[in-house]
Amino acid sequence: RLYKRQMMCRSDINSLNVPFLALYGSLIPPEEEKAKQKQLLTLLENLVNKEWPNAKLYLYGSCANSFGVSKSDIDVCLAIDETDMDKSEILLKLADILKSDNLQNVQALTRARVPIVKLMDPVTGISCDICINNLLAVVNTKLLRDYAQIDARLRQLAFIIKHWAKSRGVNETYQGTLSSYAYVLMCIHFLQQRRPAILPCLQEMESTYSVAVDDIECAFFDQVEKLHDFGHQNKETIAQLVWGFFYYWAYCHDYTSSVISVRTGTIISKREKDWTRRIGNDRHLICIEDPFEVSHDLGRVVDKFSIKVLREEFERAADVLQFDPNPCVKLFEPY
Template sequence: MDGWDDDGRGESEGTRDRPTAASQELWRSLEGWRLEPNGRAVGTDGTWNTPVDATVPPTPDFAPKVQNRERAMAAFASVPDQPETNTCDRTAGRHTHTSTSTSTMWSGGGLWAPPTTTTTTTTTTTNSSSNNNNNKQGSASAKKEREGKGNANQRERGHRQTHERGRRGTGDGQLRAEPVRLTQQLHELVRGLLPTKEETERKARTVYFLQMMVGNAWKQAKIDIFGSAANSFGVRGSDIDISVDLPIEEDDRDAKVKVIETLGDMLQQVGMEKVVVLAHARVPLVKYVDPRTGCASDICINNRVAVANTKMLCDYARIDSRLRQLAFAVKHWARARKVNETYRGTLSSYAYVLMCIHLLQRRNPPVLPCLQGMRPTFSKLLQKGQDIVKCEYFDEVDKLARFGDNNRESVAELLFSFFEYWAWRHDYAHSVVSIRTGGFLSKAEKGWTKRIGNERHLICIEDPFETGHDLGRVVDRNSISALRDEFVRAAKILRDEEDPLPKLFEPYVRPDEQDPGEG
């Protein structure tokens, strides 16, 4: 294409041009569909879908079935309505290259190939008379997992290291694969991971039905979507995380538990499936599957900080399209290599997204700004537990659409930089990654130099709003070794292989999962 580089980032007579119509359409095909925090579906063309479906019964059909509605309403009858919260608007993202290839590069199969069908996550089946038993069984299961975690991590550490001897080796080198070709392959990978229009519309119908049901029980209630379903980083088949906003005091756990138990009863009475009430969890919630849509959801009460966090991640994703592509690739790698399981002592998907944002803030020239270091245009003081959390940052990101134009790195080069940094360059002993500052803090100034209870600080990633929260606190001595081995393995593959993706995304098989007949 005349006037355009192979990676799709425009160059014409020495001046950066805005994307052509063709390249804009190419990126829109990657934008995909997702939910806004208010539960509506937004599409690639920026228009709203009205999530109304004939299979969703109107309020009068199910209102008489709700037996316990009065119990919950009595606690909140005298509380005034709450104002609406900000939603996360969508603008067209920027492109990264102009390849429209759907070649047979995926014929190798395996976890790294983009899925061709929508999958739906489900939860454990239960009924209204067995919720308490499920809570106890869940606690016992969690205890059993914790007891076995140390031995499992010890086995994994040795197993991974047999393949990664010499981890402390040099970080010198560069990406061996041709960047444009590898970026095209990553483009196709991301395309296959994005939620489809049909899936996002099903999720919107799920939320719409819940809005009707909850609004019938509590007139002051408001539904917010948070997490991957609304922050632009959700993959196909992911659950919906829902916060029901009610005028309840933050420290009134009993009131939240009552609402969760009432919601569980209501969901069963209107025909929802696999309803599990976790009233005694650290954060009380109810899990269920909507049989009309097949979508699984988790509902909690007043998770307002998470909603604000979701909005900020969504805003970061709008600044430069390379963030989403990098994050999707890293999350896919972490899933394939089984280093995205916090209960096993590795990092959450959310932590990996923050690591990607931090990398792009630190590039020279930077790809992303530090939104919390700019004049705040979004500001809320929210209570969480006994703490007041300041959620503020610059959210007028449409003004930053050209921020990363001076950085010409492709997604492939950025992916290599990500793994190279975490394999060889990060100071694990002293440094804390902070997207809030766009740089590094010291463990000493955060007070994260010693283990406190079950919280270890072997890899430190500061939560941008809840700044006392280290997302790496779950990583222990065994899992940090396995995690760093995987960073090194990925960096070496990208440094040494001409066709790295099949090996990079090769699924990891734990020793206890191997076929006994395999040598």
């Protein structure tokens, strides 16, 4: 690992720009898909408001953070101020309301880690998960969407990394690998620490948007249209950045003592967060701080077996991009 830390990327790395951008283009959802999602949201809103006139529905996750590929399911959050019902009761009631309409496979999963109602809309063909009052997810969705508008390379990079993670089987939290949300934060962090930087740190700037969600103050600069040339000093291409991302996670990140933090735009120490030892199931083998829920390590799902899998995959990807004669095929080869 030490010897590889000195490495430069291959001289013809830019020949990968065309295939990477073509892959990105093929993954972007077409406009009509967005319209169908809106249509389903409106239908759900009308049904919900008949029972709860003050309730609101928000899209979150990949359908709203601009990191969603074509044909994804949608994630919806029901914001409701219903003090005399607990979450399970609300979910069961919600499922009843939705079943009475023409929606299919309506199911309340009240015992899941994040309790939801699942459904499928036969008109648009879209599947949807509805959770209750998960407003932090709605706010972190906005943060990700705002970052994506600053420099086009973030969205390109994250699509390619997510596609790689799905192809290689390392996007499965129940198997100890990382969520899509974690991968996008890793991409944002990576672009924040490039020199010159490609992304700023929105939470360190003067706040123009602020909401309090369950005692957590979420504040950041959201006038991103003013940041359109932020990354212009940095001329790195998408191929260089994809290589750089894997190289960083394979050979440069200090897994023993570092935490990546999009909130501060830099690395912070595990010691500072008291993430140096295992507490319960949190092993902190790769540390990714949630931008708002700062006690939450998105790497907490990773165990001593899956950390090895992950690091070997980062190294494999860096080495494929460096040495393989056909890196674009090899990189995404099914595991």
